[in-house]
Amino acid sequence: MLESAQLNKEIYQMRKDELREGVISAEQFTQIYEEYFDRVYKYIYYRVQNQYEAEDICSQVFEAVISKYDHFSEEKAKFDVWLFAIVRNAVTDYFRKKKKRFHFSLDSITELILPKPSPEELAIRDDAHQALFHAMAKLRDKERNILALKFAASLKNAEIAELIGVSESNIGVVVYRSLKKLQKILETGRFKDE
Numbered sequence: 001m002l003e004s005a006q007l008n009k010e011i012y013q014m015r016k017d018e019l020r021e022g023v024i025s026a027e028q029f030t031q032i033y034e035e036y037f038d039r040v041y042k043y044i045y046y047r048v049q050n051q052y053e054a055e056d057i058c059s060q061v062f063e064a065v066i067s068k069y070d071h072f073s074e075e076k077a078k079f080d081v082w083l084f085a086i087v088r089n090a091v092t093d094y095f096r097k098k099k100k101r102f103h104f105s106l107d108s109i110t111e112l113i114l115p116k117p118s119p120e121e122l123a124i125r126d127d128a129h130q131a132l133f134h135a136m137a138k139l140r141d142k143e144r145n146i147l148a149l150k151f152a153a154s155l156k157n158a159e160i161a162e163l164i165g166v167s168e169s170n171i172g173v174v175v176y177r178s179l180k181k182l183q184k185i186l187e188t189g190r191f192k193d194e
Helices: 002-012 026-048 051-070 081-099 106-114 119-135 141-152 156-164 169-188
Strands: none
Touching: 026 051, 026 081, 026 106, 051 081, 081 141, 081 156, 119 169, 141 156, 141 169, 156 169
């Protein structure tokens, strides 16, 4: 945790003379990418639940970081908040585009081509996450988004509050109530009704 804080401090204190006309250097980008990739990818995957789509959106996010880095201002927001605003917007754009176009899954095509795994392999691989994903689908979009920011992106309540524009205590209440809802859904097995 202390290393992360030190790295964030180094990112924030990058001198303007290191930037050429607002362009981020390769070293700075590498540092940001290594620090944030896992959190960004987990948040996106948590929201879209598709590995390939998550990878595409993740690459779009880091392209946006490169192109918009000169707009980042520490006085306006912490770097984490600025970055996850980009991530959240990218996910929102993904869902908006998905509604407008016909969608078919590459996973369904690969299932036709590749041999199917055994039932045991499927049970082991899918059981851990499928129940949670189905239960999450029963939550409101706001609740899913806040849980994704909290647990997949590892943002603090204060950072989520700043990003969404609500109070920190509101985030805490939403997280608590959403987790209670998830627990109840998983215990009763209501997610299986689909």
